[in-house]
Amino acid sequence: GPPREYAGRREAGALEGGCGEKVEGDIELKHGMPAAAWLGGGSSDAAAILKLLVFMFGLDVPAERLRALAFPLGADVPFFLAPGPQLARGVGEALTAVSGLPDYSLVLVKPPFDLVTAKVYGLFDDMGGATADFQTRCNQLAASLAGLVSAESTPTADLLPKIMQNDLEPSASAIFPELAGLKEEILAAGALGALMSGCGSSVFGVFSNRESSETAVSLLRTPRRQVWVTEPFRD
Numbered sequence: 001g002p003p004r005e006y007a008g009r010r011e012a013g014a015l016e017g018g019c020g021e022k023v024e025g026d027i028e029l030k031h032g033m034p035a036a037a038w039l040g041g042g043s044s045d046a047a048a049i050l051k052l053l054v055f056m057f058g059l060d061v062p063a064e065r066l067r068a069l070a071f072p073l074g075a076d077v078p079f080f081l082a083p084g085p086q087l088a089r090g091v092g093e094a095l096t097a098v099s100g101l102p103d104y105s106l107v108l109v110k111p112p113f114d115l116v117t118a119k120v121y122g123l124f125d126d127m128g129g130a131t132a133d134f135q136t137r138c139n140q141l142a143a144s145l146a147g148l149v150s151a152e153s154t155p156t157a158d159l160l161p162k163i164m165q166n167d168l169e170p171s172a173s174a175i176f177p178e179l180a181g182l183k184e185e186i187l188a189a190g191a192l193g194a195l196m197s198g199c200g201s202s203v204f205g206v207f208s209n210r211e212s213s214e215t216a217v218s219l220l221r222t223p224r225r226q227v228w229v230t231e232p233f234r235d
Contacts, residue, residue: 011049014069019061023053034226036114038198040080046073047080067093083233087142100149104157105213105231107205108197109186112224115172120199123171130167141165157208161193164206172200179203189216 012023027049033041050070054061061069067078075092085098144163148155173179182203183194190212191205207213213229221227 010073011046011053014073015050015053015057015059015061017069019059023057023059027052034110034202037110037202038115038117038200039108039202040076040198043074043076044080046070046077050077051081067095085232087145089138089142098145098149100155101232102155102157102159103209104160104192105207105210105229107186107189107191107207107213107216107220108202108226108228108230109182109204109220110202110226111176111178111182113176113201115176115200117199119175120168120172123174124168127171127174134167137165157206158192160206164193164195166196166198168199169196172196176201186216186220189219191216 015023029045029049033039033044035041047070050066050073053059054066063081067081070077070081071093076088078093079086079088079095082095082097085101087096087098088094089096141163148159148163169179179196179200183196186194186203186205189205191207194203194205196203205213205216207216210229210231217227217229
């Protein structure tokens with residue numbers, strides 16, 4: 001996207017409060033991610049600004065301290081301070097690096113409309129919210145992830161759908177009935193699994209390699225959709 005001014009006042013304030021040093025400057029941010037897509041664009045911006053300010057002003061801020069300063073800016077901001085896959089617990093602030101995941105490629109599909117976060121979460125609560133077995137299922141997913149990366153043989157991308165789950169999909173589907181159809185379309189294009197990102201409206205498909213994901217793009221792209229191929233950061 002086009003460059004836009006980014007004051008970075010929240011990030012500077014967080015560092016000033018945590019380090020006791022004056023931090024200020026003008027920042028031009030090139031933001032290439034779509035807004036309201038729940039792909040972590042705003043939080044990754046905040047993390048990048050924090051790291052930039054630490055570097056520019058030569059601040060001595062240990063990684064653990066920086067994560068603590070980042071958390072009030074957004075529950076998922078600490079996640080973006082370190083590249084590579086991480087297991088997030090709590091409300092997203094308790095992070096454990098994960099290594100050993102199989103190679104895979106992603107196709108991101110952004111439909112031509114946004115979902116309002118408050119409405120999705122509000123309907124989620126109206127529909128019963130987190131069920132009694134929510135924490136149990138989280139632990140089961142974490143165990144499945146640990147089993148995947150500790151397998152004696154090299155894990156393959158087709159195992160990833162077993163640990164793909166988004167509890168916000170039912171409430172999002174009530175607002176966005178086309179969600180199920182979009183996921184099916186992505187699967188039909190060759191994805192091993194498909195899932196809504198955050199509270200939508202973006203949906204991603206997991207592919208075993210770059211070639212298959214690029215083929216899928218030609219099948220999924222329409223004049224009103226945004227479609228990208230991407231690959232995850234590796235630690």
